[in-house]
Amino acid sequence: ANARLVDFQSTLPLAGYWGGGEVASADGMRFVTPVKTVNSGPNRKYFGSGRGITWYNFVSDQYSGFHGIVVPGTLRDSIFVLEGLLEQQTGLNPVEIMTDTAGSSDIIFGLFWLLGYQFSPRLADAGGAIFWRADKIAHYGALNELARGCVELSKIESQWDEMMRMAGSLKLGTIHASELIRSLLRSSRPSGLAQAIMEVGRVNKTLYLLNYIDDEDYRRRILTQLNRGEGRHAVARAICYGQRGEIRKRYREGQEDQLGALGLVTNAVVLWNTLYMQEALSHLRKSGETPEEEHLARLSPLIHGHINMLGHYTFSLPDDILKGELRPLNFNTNNELTS
Numbered sequence: 001a002n003a004r005l006v007d008f009q010s011t012l013p014l015a016g017y018w019g020g021g022e023v024a025s026a027d028g029m030r031f032v033t034p035v036k037t038v039n040s041g042p043n044r045k046y047f048g049s050g051r052g053i054t055w056y057n058f059v060s061d062q063y064s065g066f067h068g069i070v071v072p073g074t075l076r077d078s079i080f081v082l083e084g085l086l087e088q089q090t091g092l093n094p095v096e097i098m099t100d101t102a103g104s105s106d107i108i109f110g111l112f113w114l115l116g117y118q119f120s121p122r123l124a125d126a127g128g129a130i131f132w133r134a135d136k137i138a139h140y141g142a143l144n145e146l147a148r149g150c151v152e153l154s155k156i157e158s159q160w161d162e163m164m165r166m167a168g169s170l171k172l173g174t175i176h177a178s179e180l181i182r183s184l185l186r187s188s189r190p191s192g193l194a195q196a197i198m199e200v201g202r203v204n205k206t207l208y209l210l211n212y213i214d215d216e217d218y219r220r221r222i223l224t225q226l227n228r229g230e231g232r233h234a235v236a237r238a239i240c241y242g243q244r245g246e247i248r249k250r251y252r253e254g255q256e257d258q259l260g261a262l263g264l265v266t267n268a269v270v271l272w273n274t275l276y277m278q279e280a281l282s283h284l285r286k287s288g289e290t291p292e293e294e295h296l297a298r299l300s301p302l303i304h305g306h307i308n309m310l311g312h313y314t315f316s317l318p319d320d321i322l323k324g325e326l327r328p329l330n331f332n333t334n335n336e337l338t339s
Contacts, residue, residue, distance in 0.1 A: 002260070005267040006064040006090040014278040017296040019061025021092040023221075025229040026081050026099050028054040028071070029236065031247045031259075039252040041073015053247060055259045058084035058097075059229040063270050063301050065263045066090045069178075070255045078105045079185070082177040085117060086170060096120055098225045107184055107194065109208070110201030111177070114167045120208070122222050129209055132202040147206075151199050159196030166193070231302045236266045238309055273301035279326055280337050 010021050030046040031053050033039075040051040056077065057068040067088035069080050081099055088094075096118040104121040112119035123129065133140060133147035140147050156163075169175045184194040211218060237245060240262050249255045277299060281291055321327065330338045 002065075002264050002267060003090045005264070005271050006060070006066050006092060009064050009267070009271045009274055010060075010062055010092060012274050012278055014274055014281065014296065014299070015062040017293065017299070018063065021060050021062055022094055023061040023096045023098065023225060024058050024066070024084075024092075024094040025225045026056065026058050026077070026084055026097055027226065027229045027233070028056045028074070028077060029233050030054055030074070031245065033247050033255075035248050035250050037250045037255075039070070039072050039250075039255060041075070043074045046074060053255060055262075056080050056084075057229075057263065058088065058094075059225075059232050060092055060094060061225060061228070062092075063228055063232060063274075064090075064092075065232065065267055065270075066092055066094070068259060068263050070252060070259060076185075078108045079178050079181050081108060081119075082111055082115070082117075082170075082181070086115075086173065086177055098122065098222045100226065101125070105185075106198040106201035106205060107181065108201065109205040110197035110199070111167075111170075111181070113200055113204040114163055114197070115170060119204075120212075120222055122219075122226060123209075123212060126209060126213055129205075130202075131209060132206045134203070149202065151202050152195075153199070155192070155196045155199050159193050162193050163196060163200070228300075228302075231300065232266060232270075235269060235302050235304050236262055238304055239265050239269070241309060269304055269307060270301045272307075273303060276326070276329070277301065280329055283329060283337065 009015055030043075032047050032050055033052050034050060037051075040053050042051050046052060052073065054071040054074050055068055056071050057065050059065050067084040067090075069083060071080060077099060081097060085094060085097060095116070097112075098120045100122050101124045104119075104123065109119055130149050131143065131147045132149040132151050134151050134153060136150050166175075166180070170177055170180065184190070184197065187194075190198065247255055247258060249258055281296070284291060
């Protein structure tokens with residue numbers, strides 16, 4: 001059901017002004033779990049003296065949520081960031097993921113490159129990051145002093161075939177990305193495969209850092225997409241108001257069902273707003289007004305003040321709605337569109 005909402009919204013012309021579905025962000029929402037459950041963890045910053053879970057969810061550049069993962073406590077975001085791309089079941093094809101700094105590591109940069117994806121974290125410490133070079137004696141001009149580390153290409157060469165097999169297994173779904181990343185990060189003495197992926201990641205990360213520092217528009221794009229994710233979280237919080245917004249299911253399956261339903265309703269709000277905003281724009285055009293495209297790109301389907309989250313709900317629909325027609329637009333006494 002969720003995939004159908006995402007796929008339909010992506011076909012609406014207005015959604016195309018926000019993005020093409022190739023870019024997404026990943027971030028976590030924290031929920032307190034006041035019941036006894038093994039699928040939770042402590043974190044005083046987010047859960048006080050109790051325990052909780054993280055709903056790590058993925059948001060497209062069209063504001064739709066296309067995947068979500070329930071995580072006990074607050075495990076490292078980097079463990080799950082790749083899984084959303086590989087396991088999502090919508091018609092979107094995101095190839096670039098934007099995250100905050102917590103999702104960043106050399107291994108993640110390496111895995112993304114091996115799988116043909118672009119990893120684009122917002123880096124809080126870009127000025128202190130290590131830049132890597134491929135040749136110890138080569139002179140890199142103005143960047144020579146900056147490139148302090150040297151990539152060991154021999155490690156990449158010796159593990160190349162194994163890395164290709166691993167990438168194929170991830171693409172085919174024979175192994176889960178989170179399980180693989182856990183195993184790669186677990187040991188204080190990384191395996192030869194883990195070291196090779198880290199070396200690949202250092203090359204990819206260095207190229208990314210150069211672009212990130214040099215291109216202000218790129219940094220702004222990352223921030224814009226992350227803000228979309230935060231805005232979607234605000235809508236989800238408004239929807240999930242019952243029982244103080246806490247998750248009271250004891251088992252992982254129940255937690256996934258509850259948060260999956262939250263994602264579904266949030267996507268329904270996004271789709272509803274996109275559809276009726278598009279209808280309002282059509283009305284303006286018929287009235288002789290032509291909205292500028294740059295203004296359309298700044299519209300957001302995350303507005304929700306016009307949606308009543310409280311009280312009882314009825315699912316009986318008028319005949320015209322059942323036939324696929326839209327509800328009439330709202331106008332004030334001056335015949336102006338309102339929400």
